[in-house]
Amino acid sequence: DSGVTQTPKHLITATGQxxxxxxxxxxxxxxxxxxxxxxxxxxxxxxxxxxxxxxxxGNILERFSAQQxxxxxxxxxxxxxxxGDSALYFCASSEGGQGLWETQYFGPGTRxxxx
Amino acid sequence: xxxxxxxxQFLSIQEGENLTVYCNSSSVFSSLQWYRQEPGExxxxxxxxxxxxxxxxxxxLTFQFGDARKDSSLHITAAQPGxxxxxxxxxxxxxxxxxxxxxTLLTVNP
Numbered sequence: 174d175s176g177v178t179q180t181p182k183h184l185i186t187a188t189g190q191x192x193x194x195x196x197x198x199x200x201x202x203x204x205x206x207x208x209x210x211x212x213x214x215x216x217x218x219x220x221x222x223x224x225x226x227x228x229x230x231g232n233i234l235e236r237f238s239a240q241q242x243x244x245x246x247x248x249x250x251x252x253x254x255x256x257g258d259s260a261l262y263f264c265a266s267s268e269g270g271q272g273l274w275e276t277q278y279f280g281p282g283t284r285x286x287x288x
Numbered sequence: 289x290x291x292x293x294x295x296x297q298f299l300s301i302q303e304g305e306n307l308t309v310y311c312n313s314s315s316v317f318s319s320l321q322w323y324r325q326e327p328g329e330x331x332x333x334x335x336x337x338x339x340x341x342x343x344x345x346x347x348x349l350t351f352q353f354g355d356a357r358k359d360s361s362l363h364i365t366a367a368q369p370g371x372x373x374x375x376x377x378x379x380x381x382x383x384x385x386x387x388x389x390x391x392t393l394l395t396v397n398p
Contacts, residue, residue: 175330206386215390216331216376231386262328280331 176200177280179264185286191252194283198245198266204228205247206267206277211260221267222247243280254287261285292377292389300395301367308363309392311377317357318379322332325374334362367396 176199188193200207207219209232218231222241233239236254241247251258262281267275291314294359309319318339323331335344337353337360337384348371350363353371364371 175332177330216388218386218388229386265330276333276336279332281328283331 175278176196177264177266177278179280179283181283182281183284183286185288186254186287188256189253190254190287191250192254192285194249194251194262194282194285196247196248196249196264196266199263199278202266202268202278203245204253204267204269204275205241206265207233207247207249208263208279210263210282211259216263219249221251222259251260252284256287259287260286292379292387294375294377294389294392296392297366297389297390298393298395300397302395303398305370305396306365307367307394308361309375309394310364311360311389313379315358317353317360320353320360322351322360322362323376323378323390324352327373327375331374331376364394367394369396369398372396 178197180195184192204225206221208216209219210216219233220239221229225241236252237248261284263279263282265277266278267277293312293343298323305377321336322334325331326336335346336349338353340357341355348365352361372395374393376388376391378386
């Protein structure tokens with residue numbers, strides 16, 4: 174158990190819909206990262222927040238948005254969903270905002286299926 | 289954008305065999321991490337290598353960082369079924385934009 178929690182574990186929805194994925198980081202960690210993992214693209218970095226502020230942005234679509242709240246939990250919002258958005262979405266956390274130089278602890282993921 | 293190529297993509301071996309998987313970059317790594325992802329779980333950090341030529345050992349796992357810092361290898365001795373998983377390498381590029389390889393999916397059969 175990494176200490177990072179993600180809800181829900183599974184999510185099935187239809188094209189065009191909007192969903193929210195939730196992540197609670199390890200106690201004391203200030204950074205939260207979101208990743209998308211699919212068979213063809215592998216693990217793709219989406220976005221990082223550090224203590225409530227956006228720190229880095231990767232291959233995140235404009236239809237996707239995220240935020241980190243004062244209690245440090247984070248939400249990833251996916252809207253106008255398409256079939257190709259079906260994937261595993263991981264949240265990770267680390268102590269500070271140093272990216273690769275820190276150990277990232279990954280949650281168990283949310284499996285999203287868009288029908 | 290830095291590209292990370294991992295090989296082989298798939299590897300299926302018998303318990304007790306040795307194996308090596310590779311991670312190669314189109315440019316120099318500032319540092320590199322290896323993660324293992326077991327089925328149904330998130331990735332777990334195995335090691336961070338920073339210095340060219342560096343070798344780190346973690347029980348039966350040996351990690352090597354190339355002298356030119358453009359490649360890395362992971363060698364497993366006497367593989368066990370518990371080693372089964374997806375092995376990912378990653379490098380943090382500029383501005384903390386993390387890049388992962390697609391991984392090597394290792395299956396160790398009893």
